[in-house]
Amino acid sequence: MKELLAEAAVRAAKYLDQIDDRPVAPRAESVARLEALGGPLPQIPSDPAQVLALLDDIGSPATVATTGGRYFGFVIGGTLPAALAANWLAGAWDQNAAMQVMSPVAAKLEEIVQDWMLDVLGLPPTSGVGFVTGTTMANFSGLAAARSALLQRSGWNVEEEGTFGAPPFRVIVGQEVHVSVLRALTILGLGRSRVLTVPADGQGRMRPDALPPLNSNTLLCLQAGNVNTGAFDPAKEICARAREAGAWVHVDGAFGAWAAVSPLYAPLSDGFEDADSWAIDCHKWLNVPYDSGMVVVREPEHLRRALSWGSAAYLTQGSGREPWQFTPDASRRARGIELWAALRSLGRDGLRELIERNCRQARTFAERLRSAGYTILNEVVLNQVLVSFGSPEETQRVIAGIQADGTCWCGGTVWQGHTAMRISVSSWATTNEDVERSAAAMIRIAKSIKKQTEFDS
Numbered sequence: 001m002k003e004l005l006a007e008a009a010v011r012a013a014k015y016l017d018q019i020d021d022r023p024v025a026p027r028a029e030s031v032a033r034l035e036a037l038g039g040p041l042p043q044i045p046s047d048p049a050q051v052l053a054l055l056d057d058i059g060s061p062a063t064v065a066t067t068g069g070r071y072f073g074f075v076i077g078g079t080l081p082a083a084l085a086a087n088w089l090a091g092a093w094d095q096n097a098a099m100q101v102m103s104p105v106a107a108k109l110e111e112i113v114q115d116w117m118l119d120v121l122g123l124p125p126t127s128g129v130g131f132v133t134g135t136t137m138a139n140f141s142g143l144a145a146a147r148s149a150l151l152q153r154s155g156w157n158v159e160e161e162g163t164f165g166a167p168p169f170r171v172i173v174g175q176e177v178h179v180s181v182l183r184a185l186t187i188l189g190l191g192r193s194r195v196l197t198v199p200a201d202g203q204g205r206m207r208p209d210a211l212p213p214l215n216s217n218t219l220l221c222l223q224a225g226n227v228n229t230g231a232f233d234p235a236k237e238i239c240a241r242a243r244e245a246g247a248w249v250h251v252d253g254a255f256g257a258w259a260a261v262s263p264l265y266a267p268l269s270d271g272f273e274d275a276d277s278w279a280i281d282c283h284k285w286l287n288v289p290y291d292s293g294m295v296v297v298r299e300p301e302h303l304r305r306a307l308s309w310g311s312a313a314y315l316t317q318g319s320g321r322e323p324w325q326f327t328p329d330a331s332r333r334a335r336g337i338e339l340w341a342a343l344r345s346l347g348r349d350g351l352r353e354l355i356e357r358n359c360r361q362a363r364t365f366a367e368r369l370r371s372a373g374y375t376i377l378n379e380v381v382l383n384q385v386l387v388s389f390g391s392p393e394e395t396q397r398v399i400a401g402i403q404a405d406g407t408c409w410c411g412g413t414v415w416q417g418h419t420a421m422r423i424s425v426s427s428w429a430t431t432n433e434d435v436e437r438s439a440a441a442m443i444r445i446a447k448s449i450k451k452q453t454e455f456d457s
């Protein structure tokens, strides 16, 4: 075991060492070689060292270098050194985080992380927190708590009676709602098309003037951090109205919630702390390994009730917080370990610095591209940049060119009718040099494609 783990460490360190010198997307030949991992399942056991070698030799070249400094697709963070190291130790521990009695250390770390998180994110300190796979499951869990609470107000016990014949309540989302919220509403039997959709402004923010009247029979879904523009719904005004009306406010704050850790960006998230439930990703901007997210609910009882098990005699209840009561899973990996290591190693200053640096780097991208004559389509308020390189076809060709070049990686989108490339700066590993090198590559490729287009016509 000892030699094997040492070998794994050597291979992993080599992978990370070389990540700067390889194309961000894997070469087609490397992806094609993955076939070598298949074939019929061997009849007889293999030496673990050989299994590891095969995995590394064939698998590593076919990875996407998302954990390096020049991956700007979707919203994807890397892995902080302390979080990765803790993840390895956690792998050796192999703890089941479902119950205190199964793993006192996992349960304790969750309690510690819960307190630290609520503190740094500026959320109510007595909230309930569940450690889930990501924001999709966090949205699901938070909205399940909302459904339970709203139906309880109408005298309906959804846990016992289900949704058959339940009294209806209104669900309101913004025009720019993330698909994961609609997906959660779908699974919860609330319907993705039945929602009322509030129009958004040019940055994708919910328009408060277009908000229908709210009441205590309303579930209102807000967004902190639009996946394209990084914009925040105006929570100050909307949450005040929701509070007065007694509506339940759920916030999708996958990456935007982290703005609260910096005095420079906290004004963006002003007012969101008045909501009732929040969904937050940790594998994005906190830069811990996949998979990791949090659901936060102001009144823990709603979350606990919504996710409760019926009873089973062998599942004992310890005193204090039982982790399983706050997540939809039973057995699961102990995500709190890496979260603890990430926060403990960054400290408040490191966390603030990470968020501020990525936001500054996003502005640098926007400046470089704008100076080169390209159009920035969004107000760069956070870590997201949308750029157009001309016509939709030109922009698409530039995106394809950038992906093939391999210096960095960005994806495309259509923002309010405009074809655009998305740049998301979310990694601790991104240096200013990575940004300059990537911006230079983008401009070089865009220029050569422009020349080619002119030549062709």
Ligand SMILES: *Cc1c(COP(=O)(O)O)cnc(C)c1O
Pocket (backbone or CB within 6 Å): 075, 133, 134, 135, 136, 137, 178, 180, 181, 225, 226, 227, 252, 253, 254, 255, 281, 293
């Ligand atoms: C990424 C993201 C999600 C989904 O999160 P997962 O961790 O992929 O499940 C939801 N909402 C927003 C705004 C996001 O950026």
